[in-house]
Every structure is written in C-alpha cells, then in structure tokens.
Amino acid sequence: MASERSPSAPATPRLRALPDTGTETADVDAADDRRATAEEALVRKLRARSLSVSEARTVLRGHELDAGAVDDVIDDFCRRGYLDDDALASALVTSGVERKGQGRVALSRSLSQRGIPREVIDRALDELPDDDDERALDFARTKARSLSRLDPDTALRRLVGQLARRGYNGAVAMKAAKTALRETTFGSTTSGVRFVDSD
Incomplete structure (x- = not known):
C-alpha cells in the first residue's frame, strides 16, 4: 500500500499545480497580446485622423478587450495627449x-x-463669437452669383436651403439669402425684382 501511494502522492499536486499556472500565464500572455494589438490598431487610426474618446473605445472593443483593459488604454492615451x-x-x-x-x-x-x-x-x-448672421451672409454671398440664372423665388428657396443645411436657423438663413441676392443685383435692373426684408 505504501509503495502504491508514494508514486501517486507527489504526482497529483504537480499535475494540479502546473496546468493551473500554465493556464494563468497563457491567459495573461493572450490578454497582453490582445492589448498590444489593440493599442497598435488605435495608434494607426490616430495617425490617419484624430479620434474622440468614444471613437477610440469603439476601436478597442473590436479587439475583444474587457472593459477594464479598454478603460486603462483610454486613460493612458488621454494622459499622453493622444486623445483629447x-x-x-x-x-x-x-x-x-x-x-x-x-x-x-x-x-x-x-x-x-x-x-x-x-x-x-x-x-x-x-468659444465662437456670436456672429452667425455675418457667417451666414459670407456664405450666402459666395453662392448667390451662381443662382442668377434662376427665377427669384427658386434662387431664394435654394439659398435658404443651403444655409439651413449648414446649420443656420430659418430667420438667419432668410435674412442672409435676401441680402446676398439683393447685393448681387439678382435678375438685372430691368426685371424689377426686389428682395425686401419682412422684418
């Protein structure tokens, strides 16, 4: 009995201990590899264009990092000034x-x-100065001349639409469009077309 126990007793602890340690090491190595690969991918993206923190998180999640690892990488990149x-x-x-x-x-x-x-x-x-009116008018002036072949209503509608798509509210867009079209003497002096502000 004693001779049967002695070979098995030392073998059992070793067999239990070695696979556990090896698995943990392998898991840590795999996690480190994933993190390194994810960081490299993020750096490549940042070389192409600046990313927001949210966009960077999306890049990192695509590399199967856990939430803690993602947070660590984001914090590290923010500290270095790569993300701001x-x-x-x-x-x-x-x-x-x-x-x-x-x-x-x-x-x-x-x-x-x-x-x-x-x-x-x-x-x-x-940080922007409160100059939406000026910026809208500057933009409208650059577009007004190209609309001169259109009838007045269509030109006005198109110019207001272009301004609205650039984020100017209705009143600002209308005022800028009318002013710019009036300044370009739209429709020629013989047409009798006049743009009058309704304000």
Missing part, C-alpha cells in the same frame, strides 16, 4: 466655420456624431 475631446471639438468647430461655413446647429450635430459629450460640445461652441 476638448481639443478635437475646438479643431472641428474651427474647421466647420472656416472651411465649410457651418452654423451652430450643424457644428453641434457633427460633433455629436463623433461621440463628443454634450458638455464638451457646449464649451467648444461657447
């Missing part, structure tokens, strides 16, 4: 105004679509 919703929102607002002539509604919508939190959006929009 405030800076991204400010850059998108500047770009939307300067390159696209967007108003506050369109800017807010585009920031929201990028997953930027409402309070960050509000801060970015608060």
